[in-house]
Amino acid sequence: MQIDTSISTTVAGIHKLVIPTPFAVGPVNVYIVEGEAVTLFDVGPKTEEAWDSFTSQLKQVGFSLNDIDQVILTHHHVDHCGLLDILLEKRDIPVFGHPLGVPWVEQNDEFLRWHRNYFTEFYLKMGVEKGLLADTDRYYQMLDRLSCRVRLSNTLREGDQIPGMEGWKVYETPGHAQSHLVFHRESDGVLLGGDHIIKHISSNAILESPLRRGEERPKTLLQYRESLLRCKHLDVTIVFSGHGDEVHDMQALIDRRIQEQEVRAQKIRGWLVHEPLTPYQICQRMFPGVYQKELALTMSEVIGYLDLLIEQDRITEEQSGGLFRYKAL
Ligand SMILES: [Zn+2]
Structure with missing residues (x-):
């Protein structure tokens, strides 16, 4: 894959570094933002390749490791935070992120165990074949390899002030990740959007899992849509x-994403007119050839559309023998 290492000069004081990842999504963008403090937004996954790429691009944009005052995470996913393990070995600087990202960036063993058990149970109820569940082990092994084990020095919530970043506002935008934040500079309409808003792909x-046993799981697509609509009102x-x-053209992109979600949900509803299906059966039909390899991502898509259709009173859920099936209303 060709990696675009061109450096953005569209806005003075914001430098884009394009860091390779081993994931299908391709490279991740991290940003150096100059203000009173020099802030690094996201870092990349924990690979040698990512580190080499990061340090050489940092030099190209005129900075050294010693210039970075602080790191802010847009969310806790490994392609955005893993490299903290290496960076913090060289530089002891504050790291900011949303409190819901804490157990992930720490790789809190108890939390990960809970997360894993929750999904084993959940997927079985959604009709997933037992044989496929063993593959989710690979996910936790990948976390161990490519993510970090660090403590956030400061947590950030909506409305908090970031030291050294006068004029920037923090917004909580759960959906793609529960810990997702975006950062808006009102004076010139710049938005650091993380994975909340992406031009070429729809964000999953x-x-x-819920944080604790007994709580309801977050309805992530519904959250995501609400977060998109909230951003639409910002001057960006x-x-x-x-x-x-x-x-x-963020407003137009948001309209398009909302529209695409409606179309896909409608397609699923069309199937459910003919027969009740489990989420897994829908997943197999919707993502043939992909669902085995990308179980978590494809099941997230399907369950998101089902949550949306339920909220719109267009389908209903039925339960028998521990299995969930959905049918059109
Ligand atoms: Zn992400």
Whole structure:
């Protein structure tokens, strides 16, 4: 894959570094933002290749490791935070992120065990074949290899002030990740959008377990849509995203994403008119050839559309023998 290492000069004081990842999504964008403090937004996955790429691009944009005052995470996914393990070995600097990202960036063993058990149980109820569940082990092994084990020095919530970043506002945008934040500079309409808004692909509203036993799981696609609509009201001239190119027409892109979700949900509902199906059966039909390899992502898509259709009173859920099936209303 050709990696675009061109450095963005569209907005003075914001430098885009394009860091390779071993994931299908391709490279991740991280940003150096100059202000009173020099802030690094996201870092990349924990690979040698990512580190080499990061340090050489940092030099190209005129900075050294010693210039970075602080790191802010848009969300806890490994392609955005893993490299913290290496960076913090060289530089002891504060790291900010949403409190819901804490157990992930720490790789809190108890939390990960709970997450894993929750999904084993959940997927079986959704009709997933037992044989496929063993593959989710690979996911936790990947976390161990490519993610970090660090403590956030500061947590950030909506409305908090970031030291050294006067004029920037923090917004909570759960959906793609429960810990997702975006950062808006009102004076010129710059939005650091993380994976909330991406130009070339629709962002997956990835399922996460509830924080504690007995709580309801977050309805991630519904959250994602609400977060998109909230951003639509911000005055945004350019979005610097976690992957791919900058977005100049955010409002139109948000409308398109909302529309695409409706179309896909409608397609699923069409199937459910003929027969009740489990989420897994829908997943197999919707993503043939992909679902085995990308079980979590494809099941997240399907369950998201089912949550949406239920909320719109267009389908209903039935339960028998521990299995969930859905049918059209
Ligand atoms: Zn992500």
